[in-house]
Amino acid sequence: MDIAAYIQFIIALLFVIGLILLLAYGAKRLGLAARVTINSPKAQERRLNIVEVLTVDSKRRLMLIRRDNVEHLIMLGVEKDLVIEQNIPCESGLDSSAKAIKETIKKSSTKIRQTS
Incomplete structure (x- = not known):
């Protein structure tokens, strides 16, 4: 095969x-x-989402x-x-451990503010 055949193959x-x-x-x-859009910015704006x-x-x-x-499971x-x-x-997409951590941070920051 010559070079022209290779070039034709690459172009094709x-x-x-x-x-x-x-x-x-x-x-x-x-x-x-x-259209599965989990945790994307567009998904937060829509009322209905897969x-x-x-x-x-x-x-x-x-x-x-x-x-x-509210979620619905459909077959x-x-x-x-x-x-x-x-x-x-x-909930807003956070699991229970993330919520617990967030609440702990919130409580501890409130305690720090009260003691200052």
Whole structure:
């Protein structure tokens, strides 16, 4: 093979990669990509958000959906959708240990201010 064949191969490869990236960008702009936005600034502004998606098998998925600081667990299937658990209270994204640490810092800073 001569150098022209290699150059033609590299150009073709770059063209195909460019088409794939263009198709991915178009799918994202049209909303065809998965929209799981946990702890992003946009997620804080929206009332409705998909928190997590878990594939159970080839036909069913579990979705955890947050609406106004209340979460709902839903099983999506081909033939039937099922609400597994609803009205799960949701905090602002902090787990219990982070909340405890935050409260401890708040109490200790209040005590320091009182003694000063």
